[in-house]
Amino acid sequence: MKFNFELVKYALLNVKKRKMRSSLTILSILIGVTAIYALVSFGVGLQNYVNVIGEQAGVDKLFLQSRGIGVPGTDANFFISKDDVDFVDKINGVQEITGLYVKTLEIKKDRQLKFVFGSGIDPKKWEFIEESFTVGVKSGRALKEGDLDKIVLGHNYEVADKIFKNPIVLGEKVEVNGKKFEVVGFFEEIGNPQDDTNIYLTYDTFEGMFPESRDRFGWAMIKASRGTEPSALADRINERLRKHKGQEKGKEDFFVQTFEDALQTFTNVITVLNAILALIALISVIVAGVNTTNTMYTAVLERTKEIGIMKAVGARNSSIMFIYVIESGFVGMIGGAAGVFLGFLISSAGGAIAAASGFSFLKPAFPIWLTLGCIMFAFCVGAASGTMPAIRASKLRPVDALRYE
Amino acid sequence: MKKPIIQLRDVWKTYKMGEAEVHALRSVSLEVKEGEFVAIMGPSGSGKSTAVNMIGSLDIPTKGSIYLDGRDISKMSESDLAQLRGRKIGFIFQQFNLIPTLTALENVALPMVFQNIPKEQRIKRAEEILNIVELGDRMDHKPTELSGGQQQRVAIARSLANNPDVILADEPTGNLDSKTGETVMDFLEELNRKEGKTIIMVTHDIGVAKHAHRTEFLKDGQIVKSLKNNKGASKT
Numbered sequence: 001m002k003f004n005f006e007l008v009k010y011a012l013l014n015v016k017k018r019k020m021r022s023s024l025t026i027l028s029i030l031i032g033v034t035a036i037y038a039l040v041s042f043g044v045g046l047q048n049y050v051n052v053i054g055e056q057a058g059v060d061k062l063f064l065q066s067r068g069i070g071v072p073g074t075d076a077n078f079f080i081s082k083d084d085v086d087f088v089d090k091i092n093g094v095q096e097i098t099g100l101y102v103k104t105l106e107i108k109k110d111r112q113l114k115f116v117f118g119s120g121i122d123p124k125k126w127e128f129i130e131e132s133f134t135v136g137v138k139s140g141r142a143l144k145e146g147d148l149d150k151i152v153l154g155h156n157y158e159v160a161d162k163i164f165k166n167p168i169v170l171g172e173k174v175e176v177n178g179k180k181f182e183v184v185g186f187f188e189e190i191g192n193p194q195d196d197t198n199i200y201l202t203y204d205t206f207e208g209m210f211p212e213s214r215d216r217f218g219w220a221m222i223k224a225s226r227g228t229e230p231s232a233l234a235d236r237i238n239e240r241l242r243k244h245k246g247q248e249k250g251k252e253d254f255f256v257q258t259f260e261d262a263l264q265t266f267t268n269v270i271t272v273l274n275a276i277l278a279l280i281a282l283i284s285v286i287v288a289g290v291n292t293t294n295t296m297y298t299a300v301l302e303r304t305k306e307i308g309i310m311k312a313v314g315a316r317n318s319s320i321m322f323i324y325v326i327e328s329g330f331v332g333m334i335g336g337a338a339g340v341f342l343g344f345l346i347s348s349a350g351g352a353i354a355a356a357s358g359f360s361f362l363k364p365a366f367p368i369w370l371t372l373g374c375i376m377f378a379f380c381v382g383a384a385s386g387t388m389p390a391i392r393a394s395k396l397r398p399v400d401a402l403r404y405e
Numbered sequence: 406m407k408k409p410i411i412q413l414r415d416v417w418k419t420y421k422m423g424e425a426e427v428h429a430l431r432s433v434s435l436e437v438k439e440g441e442f443v444a445i446m447g448p449s450g451s452g453k454s455t456a457v458n459m460i461g462s463l464d465i466p467t468k469g470s471i472y473l474d475g476r477d478i479s480k481m482s483e484s485d486l487a488q489l490r491g492r493k494i495g496f497i498f499q500q501f502n503l504i505p506t507l508t509a510l511e512n513v514a515l516p517m518v519f520q521n522i523p524k525e526q527r528i529k530r531a532e533e534i535l536n537i538v539e540l541g542d543r544m545d546h547k548p549t550e551l552s553g554g555q556q557q558r559v560a561i562a563r564s565l566a567n568n569p570d571v572i573l574a575d576e577p578t579g580n581l582d583s584k585t586g587e588t589v590m591d592f593l594e595e596l597n598r599k600e601g602k603t604i605i606m607v608t609h610d611i612g613v614a615k616h617a618h619r620t621e622f623l624k625d626g627q628i629v630k631s632l633k634n635n636k637g638a639s640k641t
Contacts, residue, residue: 006518010507017506309502312463313563314491314519316484399464402502 007319011327015334018299025288025295026335029378032285033339034346036278037374041347041364043274047267049191049361054263056134061259062222062234064088064097064241067252080254082215087244088222093233095225098125101206102218105199108175109164116163118176118199119218120206123147132221133190140170140185143202151181152200155189156358163197176201177209191361222256230258285378288335289385296328296389307393308401317394324390325383332382336375343374407438409472410570410603411460416469418455418626429455430466431626439570442597442604444614444634447623453607454575456623460605461494461573462486474570491519495564497593499576501556503548509535509559510544516566534562538592554585561592565602572596574606578613590616 015022064085066078085099101120106113121129123143130136143152151174156162158169173180176199190196207214224233234256242252300307307320347364354362418430429452437443445453458464459471462478471479473493478486495516496502503512513531522530535544538558548556557577564572574593578586594616596602606617614620615634622630 004518004521006524013506305502306504309504310515310519311487312461312490312496312502313516314487314567316487316519318484319519397464399458402463402498 004319004322007323008326011323012330014299014303014323014327015330021295021298022331022334025292025331026338028288028291029285029332029335029382030339030342032281032288033336033374033378034343035281035284036377037340037343037370038347038350038364039274039277039281040370040374041343041366042350042362043270043278044367044370045351045363045365046270046274046361048365049363050263050267050270053134054260059258059260060095060224060226060228060230061132062224062230062237063257063259063262064220064222064237064254065257066219066254078253079213079216079218080220082217084241084245084254085217085220088220088237088241091233091237091240093225093228093236094222095228096125096128096223097220098122098128099217099220100129101203101210101213101216103206103210103213105176107163107199109168110166112164114163114197116197116199117194118201118206120201120203123202128221128223132223133187133195135188135190137185138188140183142185143200145202146204147184147202148205148208149179149181150184150202151176151205152185152187153183154187154196154198156193156196157183158186162358179209181205189360191359193358196358230260234258234261285381289381292328292331292382292385293388295331296324296386297392299327300324300389300393303393304396304401304404307396308398308404311396311398312402320396321390321394324393325386328386328390329379329383332385333375333379335382336378339378340371340374407440409436410439410474411435411437411605412470412472413456413459414470414472416456416459416466416471418452418459418464419467428626430459432469433623433626433628435621435628437603437605439603440597440601441619442594442617443606444617444620445605445607445623446609446611446614446620448609451623452626453623455626457573457575457605457607460571461496462490487519491516492567493569493571495566495569495572497557497560497564497572497574497577499579501548501553501560501580503556503559503563505548508545508547509540509551509562512548512559513562513566516563520567522567530566531562534565535559537565538562552585553581554588557581557585557589558592561589561596565596569602571603571605574604576607576609578608578610586613 064080066080080099082099085097088094089097098121103118104115105118106115121143123145126142137152138155140152143150153168157164158167160167168174168183170183172183174183224230237256238252241254242249247253310320344366351362351364354360413433413435416430416433417428420427420429433456445456447453455464459466462473466479469479470477473489478489481489504515507515510528510531513535514527517527517530532544535541538561540555540558540562543551543555548559551559577593578589581589590613593604593606597604608614617634619634620632621628
C-alpha cells in the first residue's frame with residue numbers, strides 16, 4: 001500500500017471529531033509520558049553534572065579513606081594517619097597528596113546555632129583543593145598559613161535563610177565551637193547542601209580545637225602524576241600501604257578509590273534509581289496502551305458502518321488498517337507531546353525548587369533526543385495498541401459492516 | 406450487439422441460522438448487458454439486496470459464479486475485489502451512507518483516494534460531478550447540513566467518482582419523498598442515457614422500477630419473472 005496522506009488526514013479528523021474520548025485516552029498516555037520525561041530529564045541532568053565534575057576535577061584524582069561507617073571523620077576510630085599520607089606521598093606516580101581533617105562543628109550567629117561539617121586543610125595545598133573541589137573562593141581570600149582565627153565558609157552562608165536568617169558577610173566574626181573566627185572568604189556554590197555548608201579551617205586551627213585528632217585525617221586527596229594510570233596507581237598505593245601497615249590482603253583498614261570509580265559508583269546508583277523510576281512510569285504507559293486498545297475497539301464498533309462504506313468505495317484491508325493504526329498512533333503522539341510539555345514544566349519547577357533548597361546539582365536537562373524520543377515512543381505505544389482493533393476493522397466483511405447499525 | 410457486463414450463473418447464497426440453513430438466493434442466473442438499466446423487484450426477504458451485494462462484490466456466493474466484465478469475481482481475493490469495486494462499480498444506498506465527518510466534496514473524492522488519484526485531479530473531478538448533480542454550492546457542507554435529496558445526490562456523485570461502468574442502487578429513493586425521489590430517478594436515467602452507464606437498481610416501488618429497461622422479479626431467492634418496460638432509457 002502506498003503512503004496516502006488523505007488517509008492520515010482522515011485519521012486525524014477522527015481524533016478531532018471524538019474529542020472527549022480522545023482526550024481521555026490522551027490523558028492516560030500523558031500521565032505516563034510526563035512521568036518518564038520528568039524522571040529521565042533529572043537523570044540526564046545528574047549525569048551531565050557528574051560529567052562536568054569529572055571533566056573539571058580531572059580523572060587524575062584518587063581518594064584515600066579509612067574503612068569505617070558513615071562520613072569520614074565522624075568516628076574517631078577510623079582515620080588516615082599523617083604517617084600514611086607521608087608514606088603515600090613517596091610512592092612513585094603520586095604527584096600530590098593532602099590529608100583533610102573532618103569534624104562536626106557548631107556555628108553560632110545571632111543566637112542561632114547550627115551543626116555542620118568542618119574541614120581542616122593544609123593552606124599550602126589550597127590550589128590542589130580548589131582543583132579537586134572544582135570550585136574556588138568566590139569572594140574574599142583563601143586560607144593561608146598562620147590564619148589561626150580565620151575561616152573560609154561554603155556558599156550557603158552568604159545566602160539569607162539558607163543556614164542563618166541573615167547572611168554572613170566578609171570580615172564578620174562568627175562563633176565556631178565557642179570561639180570567635182573572622183570570615184575571610186566564601187567558596188563558590190558546589191550544588192549540594194552538605195558541601196555548601198562546610199567550614200574550612202587551617203590545620204593549626206583544627207589541631208588547636210581538637211588536639212586528640214592531631215595527625216588523624218578523615219580522608220586524603222591524591223593527584224596522579226602525568227602519564228600515570230590512576231587505577232594502576234590505586235592498586236600500587238593499596239599494595240604498598242598494606243605492606244607498610246603490615247596488614248593482610250583484604251583486611252586493610254583503608255581503601256583507595258579513583259575519582260573515576262567514585263563517579264562511576266555515583267552514576268551507577270543514579271542509573272539504577274532512574275531505571276526503577278522509569279520502569280514504574282513505563283507501567284503507567286502500558287496501562288495507557290491498554291486503555292487506547294479499548295478506545296480503538298470502541299471506535300471500530302462505532303464506525304463499523306463507515307468501514308463498510310469505505311470498503312464499498314474501494315478501500316483495501318490494508319488502507320483500513322492503516323487508518324486505525326495511524327489514528328491510535330496520533331492519540332499516543334498527542335499524549336506524548338502534551339506529556340513532554342507537562343514533564344518539562346514539572347521538571348523545570350522541580351529543578352528551581354531543588355536549586356532554591358541548595359540542591360542545585362539536581363538540574364534537569366532536556367536534550368532533543370529525550371523530547372523526540374518520548375513523542376515517538378508515545379506514537380509507537382499508541383500505534384501498537386491500535387493494531388489489534390485495526391486488524392479487526394480491516395477484516396470486517398463489507399456486507400456485514402454496511403448492515404451494522 | 407452489446408456484450409454482457411454482469412453474469413450470474415447458478416448463484417446460491419446460504420446462511421446458517423443455528424442448525425437450519427436459509428437460502429437467500431437459489432440458483433439465480435442473470436445477465437446484464439452494457440448500458441442496460443435493470444430493476445430488481447420483490448417483497449421483503451426475497452433476496453434482492455443479497456443479489457445486489459453479490460453483483461457488487463460486497464459479498465461472495467456460497468455456490469455459483471459471478472462475472473464482472475468477463476472476470477469471475479467470486480474467486481478473487483478481498484484486496485483485488487476492493488480495487489475492482491472502486492474502479493468498476495459505483496454504489497448508491499437507501500441510507501445514502503455518506504461519511505459524516507467529511508464534506509460533500511471529500512465524500513465524493515473518497516473513492517478516488519483509494520485509487521491513488523492525485524489530489525488536484527480528485528478535487529477537480531469531485532467538483533465537476535457535484536456540479537452535474539447541481540450541488541456546486543453545497544460542496545463544503547457536511548452530510549448533516551444537507552437534506553435527504555441532497556445527500557442522495559452526493560451519493561450519486563460519489564458513485565460516479567471513478568467513472569465506473571456499473572452503478573448499483575439499492576432502494577435509491579427509499580428514504581426520499583416522491584418528488585425528490587423523482588429527481589433522483591431523473592439523474593439515474595440521464596446517467597444511463599447520456600453516459601451509457603449500466604444501472605442495476607433494487608426497488609420495491611413499481612413506479613420507480615418503470616424507469617428501467619427491464620424488471621427482474623425475485624421471490625424466495627429465485628427469479629420468478631422478467632418484464633421489459635416500455636418506459637426507460639433507450640440505448641439498448
